[in-house]
Amino acid sequence: MYIRVLEKEDAALYQELRLMGLQQCPEAFGSDYDREVRFSRETVIERLQPVDDQQATVGAFGEDGRLWGIAAAIRMGTVKERHKADVCRVFVHPEVRGGGAARQLMTELIRLAQGWTGVEQLRLAVNAANEPARRLYMALGFQVYGTERESLKWNGVYYDEELMVLRLVKA
Incomplete structure (x- = not known):
């Protein structure tokens, strides 16, 4: 696998994998398939456009060029919250789970965020029952600071x- 920042040319591959994630793991995302399947190509491209010090979406590609995993980081927009960025839209195709793609994606997001001027912390929310994801994030140094009970409701x-x-950075 190799990891790189996604660009507009990757929009169709990204959208296919994103929609798969929303269908297969609806409890893992705040968004849903019915909403995002209606996104125009322009909306998907806008989501992918890397913006210096603001947002990036990375993809894990196989040697055959197939997109196997995705993850994004988006910097908060307000003056008082610009020291934070949120990790979102993380999904790895079931066929390659357990092979290190998620770790590689997250490692690259962390590296990118460390280069964003003024960003001091990365945040994320993970389904409390998703033990593999929780273990990965903790192994990468993330720490739990709270639990949002009944955060998502699906079916x-x-x-x-x-x-x-x-x-x-150290506070």
């Missing part, structure tokens, strides 16, 4: 999310 079932942070 009548509530899901708790653990809120995690990785400090990029």
Whole structure:
């Protein structure tokens, strides 16, 4: 696998994998398939456009050029929150889970965020029942700072999310 920042030419590959994630793991995302399947190509491209010190989406590609995993980081927009960036849209195709793609994606996001002027921390929310993801994030240095009970509700079932942070600079 190789990891790189996604660009507009990757929009179709990205959208296919993103929609798969929303269908297969609806409890893992705040968004849903019915919403995002209606996104125009322009909307998807806008999401992918890397913006210096603001946002980036990375992809894990196989040697055959197939996109196997995605993850994004988006910097907070307000003056008082610009020291934070949120990790979101993380999904790895089930066929390659456990092979290190998620770790590689997250390592690259952390590296990119460390280069963003003024960003001091990365935050994320993870389904509290998703033990593999929780273990990975903790192994990368993320720490739980809270739990949002019943954070998501899908098909009548509530899901708790653990809120995690990785400090990029010492406070």
